[in-house]
Amino acid sequence: METLDAFISGLPKAELHLHIEGSLEPEQMFAFARRNKVALPFRSVEDVRAAYAFSRLQDFLDIYYQGASVLLTEEDFADLALAYFERVAADGASHVELFFDPQTHTGRGLPFQVVADGLLAGMAEAERRWGVTSKLILCFLRHLPEDEALATLAEAEPFLDRIAGVGLDSSEVGFPPAGFQRAYKAAREWGLKLVAHAGEEGPPEYVWEALDVLGVDRIDHGNRALEDPALVSRLARDGMTLTVCPLSNLKLCVVDDLTRHPLKRMLDLGLKATINSDDPAYFGGYLGANWLAVAEKLALSREDLVTLAKNSFTGSFLSPDEIVRHTAAVDAHAATTREDGP
Ligand code: HPA
Ligand code: ZN
8 A cells, every 4th residue: 555655745736825935944044145145143054943933923924034135136036946846846746836025025125027037937947847837926015005015016017927916925913905905906907816815813804805805816824714604605605725734834823733723624614725835944844744744633535635636726827728637637646546545
């Protein structure tokens, strides 16, 4: 019988919730700092790892924005993306929809174009090397004013053919989705897909707002939607994709133990959940580690795993033809394995 590990790594899958700045490993942070002659407040890689003890989202965000300060050139962004894609390709991913936070970089003086061109170059090279396709999602920082989100969208205009959608991230509580109604309306008019972080730390009302005020195509996280039965019905009825991030939820204390993670409950409620890594360098594991952790701790069946893999493609922004091709590959993998469960 094939091991669970081998079954998961061979299962075709997509990652739909990955902040590329959150893939910056401590070793890379030092390498970029050296290359760019940037001073870091840490003496060693061990020092950096020791700082990765978070009790809530904001603890992480403070260190995540600080880490990003070592990224200065197009080459840095290309190298960052390529290092991430090498890892996710090894985990058996065939497609990624990655977030980037342009305001984290333009706010410290980098041109938007340096960030976007670097990431796009890394994405193209990853497709050549490992066959992993990808799409880019521009995230607005919700702790900043909506006018700055609109200005960022204007800077993105020359890249509209290479950006798939917009998202909303950073500090959630106190910054509800409704504050970005104009930015999302503008993005929709430009033909962009819409996603937003909601219900990670924020209440179910934020998920309602993401749906009804912003009109999102996907909800990022969505854990706290489970507190509201009417919201659960709505999400299930709409087949709304939730990009769930198990190891992130554990590290940021959204759940206290993975055995109590709501992913299995979401599936049983008919919600279209997916497994993702969020900020893998900070949260202790890339895509494969997230899959293995929940498969083991929640005793997921192979049927659950196949459902999750298919959800990752049907919830993606790939074309209907591409989705059919990927879900057929999931079925083909499932058919090559024995039926008697993990
Ligand atoms: N939540 C909100 N903002 C973020 C996250 C997250 O998990 N990761 C990077 N920015
Ligand atoms: Zn996130």
